[in-house]
Amino acid sequence: MDKFNRPLILSVEDDPDMLLLLERILTVGGYEVKPAAGCGEALEWLKSGRPDLILTDVMMPQMSGYEFCAKLQAAPELALIPVVFLTALDTAQDKARALAAGAGGYLTKPINKKEMLEAVSRHARTKGQWNGLKEGLSAAAWPPRSDDMPGFLDFLRDKLKIPPETMSRLKDAAVSDIYQLGALLDLSAAQAAEHAAAYANRAYLPRINPESIQLGALPTAFCRSNRVIAIRDGSGELGFALSNPFNRELVGLLGRCFSESQPKIYVTAPANISMLLKQPGKERGKTLSKDDIENLSIPEIAENILETAVFERASDIHIEPKNDRTVIRFRVDGDMREVYAVKPQTGLMLITRFKALGELDVAERRKPQDGSMQTTIDSRAFIVRLATTCTPAGESLILRLLEPWAKPKPLEDLGMSQKQVRHMVDFSQRNHGLVIIAGPTGSGKTTTIYSLLQHIDCEARSLISVEDPVEYRIAKANQQQVDEKAGLTFEALLKSSLRQDPDILFLGEMRDPFSAKMAIDFASTGHLTVSSIHTTNATTAVFRLERLGITRGAMADSILGVIAQKLVKRLCPHCKQTGPVTEEEAALFSPFTRDIPAQVARPAGCPKCAGTGFLGREGIYEIVKFYPEISDMIRRDKPISEIRDFARQRGDMLITDHAIEKVRGLVFSPRLVYETVLLEESEYREKGAAGPAPGAGDVQQRASGTGRAERFLTAGAPPPPAVISSDAGESSRILVVEDDPDTRALIARILGNQGFAVTLAEDGVAALKQMQASRFDLILSDINMPNLDGLKMMEIKMQKKIDSPVIFFTSSGESEALGLELGAEDYIKKPVAKEVLLARVKNVLKRRSGRRG
Numbered sequence: 001m002d003k004f005n006r007p008l009i010l011s012v013e014d015d016p017d018m019l020l021l022l023e024r025i026l027t028v029g030g031y032e033v034k035p036a037a038g039c040g041e042a043l044e045w046l047k048s049g050r051p052d053l054i055l056t057d058v059m060m061p062q063m064s065g066y067e068f069c070a071k072l073q074a075a076p077e078l079a080l081i082p083v084v085f086l087t088a089l090d091t092a093q094d095k096a097r098a099l100a101a102g103a104g105g106y107l108t109k110p111i112n113k114k115e116m117l118e119a120v121s122r123h124a125r126t127k128g129q130w131n132g133l134k135e136g137l138s139a140a141a142w143p144p145r146s147d148d149m150p151g152f153l154d155f156l157r158d159k160l161k162i163p164p165e166t167m168s169r170l171k172d173a174a175v176s177d178i179y180q181l182g183a184l185l186d187l188s189a190a191q192a193a194e195h196a197a198a199y200a201n202r203a204y205l206p207r208i209n210p211e212s213i214q215l216g217a218l219p220t221a222f223c224r225s226n227r228v229i230a231i232r233d234g235s236g237e238l239g240f241a242l243s244n245p246f247n248r249e250l251v252g253l254l255g256r257c258f259s260e261s262q263p264k265i266y267v268t269a270p271a272n273i274s275m276l277l278k279q280p281g282k283e284r285g286k287t288l289s290k291d292d293i294e295n296l297s298i299p300e301i302a303e304n305i306l307e308t309a310v311f312e313r314a315s316d317i318h319i320e321p322k323n324d325r326t327v328i329r330f331r332v333d334g335d336m337r338e339v340y341a342v343k344p345q346t347g348l349m350l351i352t353r354f355k356a357l358g359e360l361d362v363a364e365r366r367k368p369q370d371g372s373m374q375t376t377i378d379s380r381a382f383i384v385r386l387a388t389t390c391t392p393a394g395e396s397l398i399l400r401l402l403e404p405w406a407k408p409k410p411l412e413d414l415g416m417s418q419k420q421v422r423h424m425v426d427f428s429q430r431n432h433g434l435v436i437i438a439g440p441t442g443s444g445k446t447t448t449i450y451s452l453l454q455h456i457d458c459e460a461r462s463l464i465s466v467e468d469p470v471e472y473r474i475a476k477a478n479q480q481q482v483d484e485k486a487g488l489t490f491e492a493l494l495k496s497s498l499r500q501d502p503d504i505l506f507l508g509e510m511r512d513p514f515s516a517k518m519a520i521d522f523a524s525t526g527h528l529t530v531s532s533i534h535t536t537n538a539t540t541a542v543f544r545l546e547r548l549g550i551t552r553g554a555m556a557d558s559i560l561g562v563i564a565q566k567l568v569k570r571l572c573p574h575c576k577q578t579g580p581v582t583e584e585e586a587a588l589f590s591p592f593t594r595d596i597p598a599q600v601a602r603p604a605g606c607p608k609c610a611g612t613g614f615l616g617r618e619g620i621y622e623i624v625k626f627y628p629e630i631s632d633m634i635r636r637d638k639p640i641s642e643i644r645d646f647a648r649q650r651g652d653m654l655i656t657d658h659a660i661e662k663v664r665g666l667v668f669s670p671r672l673v674y675e676t677v678l679l680e681e682s683e684y685r686e687k688g689a690a691g692p693a694p695g696a697g698d699v700q701q702r703a704s705g706t707g708r709a710e711r712f713l714t715a716g717a718p719p720p721p722a723v724i725s726s727d728a729g730e731s732s733r734i735l736v737v738e739d740d741p742d743t744r745a746l747i748a749r750i751l752g753n754q755g756f757a758v759t760l761a762e763d764g765v766a767a768l769k770q771m772q773a774s775r776f777d778l779i780l781s782d783i784n785m786p787n788l789d790g791l792k793m794m795e796i797k798m799q800k801k802i803d804s805p806v807i808f809f810t811s812s813g814e815s816e817a818l819g820l821e822l823g824a825e826d827y828i829k830k831p832v833a834k835e836v837l838l839a840r841v842k843n844v845l846k847r848r849s850g851r852r853g
Helices: 016-028 039-045 065-074 092-101 113-124 126-136 146-160 164-173 178-184 189-200 220-226 248-257 270-276 290-294 298-311 344-357 418-428 445-453 490-497 513-523 540-547 552-558 583-589 628-635 640-650 655-664 670-687 707-712 741-752 764-773 790-799 816-821 834-852
Strands: 008-012 032-036 053-057 083-087 105-108 228-232 238-242 264-267 314-321 326-332 335-342 370-377 380-391 394-402 433-438 463-467 478-481 504-507 528-533 559-571 577-580 599-602 614-625 733-737 757-761 778-782 806-810 826-829
Touching: 008 016, 008 039, 016 032, 016 053, 016 113, 032 039, 039 053, 039 065, 053 065, 053 113, 065 083, 083 113, 105 113, 146 164, 146 178, 146 189, 178 189, 189 264, 189 270, 220 228, 228 270, 238 248, 238 270, 298 314, 298 326, 298 335, 298 344, 298 370, 298 380, 298 394, 314 344, 326 344, 335 344, 344 370, 344 380, 344 394, 418 445, 418 559, 418 614, 433 445, 433 513, 433 540, 445 528, 445 559, 463 490, 490 513, 504 513, 513 528, 513 552, 528 540, 540 552, 540 640, 552 559, 552 628, 559 655, 559 670, 583 670, 599 670, 614 655, 628 640, 655 670, 670 741, 733 741, 733 764, 741 757, 741 834, 757 764, 764 778, 764 790, 778 790, 778 834, 790 806, 790 816, 806 834, 826 834
Parallel strands: 008 032, 008 053, 053 083, 083 105, 238 264, 433 528, 433 559, 463 478, 463 504, 504 528, 733 757, 733 778, 778 806, 806 826
Antiparallel strands: 228 238, 314 326, 314 394, 326 335, 370 380, 380 394, 559 614, 577 599
């Protein structure tokens, strides 16, 4: 290769080590290289420079390779520069996206030196060929030449038996577009393309397989303007799929430019080409109708599901087989929403498709499996984590969408007040101590942690993490991900982390006594530790740590502060309705604040929020800094309720205060805040407790319990409510059967505070065991539960002649009639309202007592 006339390669890569490696390989290979450490730097250089080829990574933090390529396509002077992607993404859909973005080549990582040099050599020569295509086509290829239409019209007359009067009208219309002509004859685009192919003696393609796309043969801008795509057939021969076989100039140009390969011409409907050439961000995310699904291939359905999930802001995708169909549901803003329903066979193939992409064993359908895949949707790079399980109706699949390169939001954008942000920044600048982010599952703890870690200077300090999984990338940090298959367990990674000389440890979750002890030990030896824990508010984290074996003395010495949070659905700004607060709403807020909001907002519903009245979620927070006074109270074993009262009196904004403040700011609805935040706080106040709600392992709870529970009663608290007695003179015994731990805990608290003796069961199987062991005055049961649902449990209960009355609670009324036929006393709709629950429980017990009397 002439060293004075070497091809110039623009190499775009955000990883400095990879950028240096590529530069060395290409330089030794005889190329001149211009390195760029990101798309922004590359675009700046392209204002004056013109390379022969651009080599770019896809997954980059500031701008992805797809976005970069789209910007090149938008500039006519740059559109014909060949672009080759370097990426770990290697599916047919990724290849189609590369074509749509304008890429001419596609190399998968890890890089093979020989293959890369061969590809660079091949693509560096295409710039001249592409310019030849541009110059060789003197006029637009669309619409077709009109002298082909009379013969095609006569062909259709004979083929379709068109009446003479119709032929006369068509000739008078002087139609020059074969698809416009087809529409006048009530032909679909596919039928018109098939007839045009037959007339032109060309092969017809009903659909273009993304795997057959031949990148680099034609520039994407040329493909769009001329409705043509280069493909390889089953034998590997080059061909071109176009929608207008009558465009003789285009067909002739392709024949001249590719005369050596003698390409074959195929005819397909315009929509098949347009779909593959859709630019990122345009026309994606459209939910398919039932008819659309039936006409698409499995890869196309899978791609649409992912695109729609991103468009709908879904965090998870559930593919769940039923007896007569397979349901695809999205989790949006914490709630499940059914989006598609497909045939069982389609659902089976869809799950197999995703399993293959996630490198799972497609033949194994009984054992649970975990895996992951990478993809890019709308120019955003995602990691999709897959988890399968076996159900009676077949294999079920959950897909979790993670966006690792997304820039963490500023703390202010998460919904924190300015004072709370200052506390968080102060935590990030400490040199030692433990910072705990607390909240229930799905409350946004990980998002908050990553936003907090952005304030840490990883240039001057060493940050190491142990995560399962890594959800976001942190620049300059050493992030470790649990991989059970490879032997990288949580414990093993945590032990090795302590030998890596870190300044800061980010521990994904304190999940057991070992991880809790390691976090405390690390924080107490001069290191900053950040971790999360599952509790309901900041002060109950102390109780949770006690259950994990951490002494209060160790907590007082190590903890800097606890941040508790919840996510609450935000009112849709496009349709929310504001008005004066009602008496009922004022009564809900009066126990928590003297400053009742004068104006509040309520949900309405519009197309932008899908008629729900809510759009997105926002966090509410409480940050309790462990000042010396609080540390001393913890060390002296003070009740957590007393600690909480002290924090409130000191001026800390607790989670209830923050929620009410956002009702006042017209962000949240009063009813939703009461149900999700204030109701739980009222239970703590009534009971005077700050420990976590009873869990599945707590067999019985009594409001008048002795021992440890007495420590959580506040001084001067009102006496417990009167106990409802059964015939035996004891408090009524109630069995609560519910698979959701949060709902189970809430109901147990409400009933326990009223003096009922509560026993908990997580499903119908556990409930039947409890019924055989003890007698209950009432059973409260969910309907939809794993292992054994409520209705089946009811049937077995009747067979065993257990006469305890049953109240069902459920989120829908689908099974209400069947439940009542089986003998249920009543129904309670979710979400459970405290007053309704207690009223119906008391009514059933009263009726039951009257029958016995």
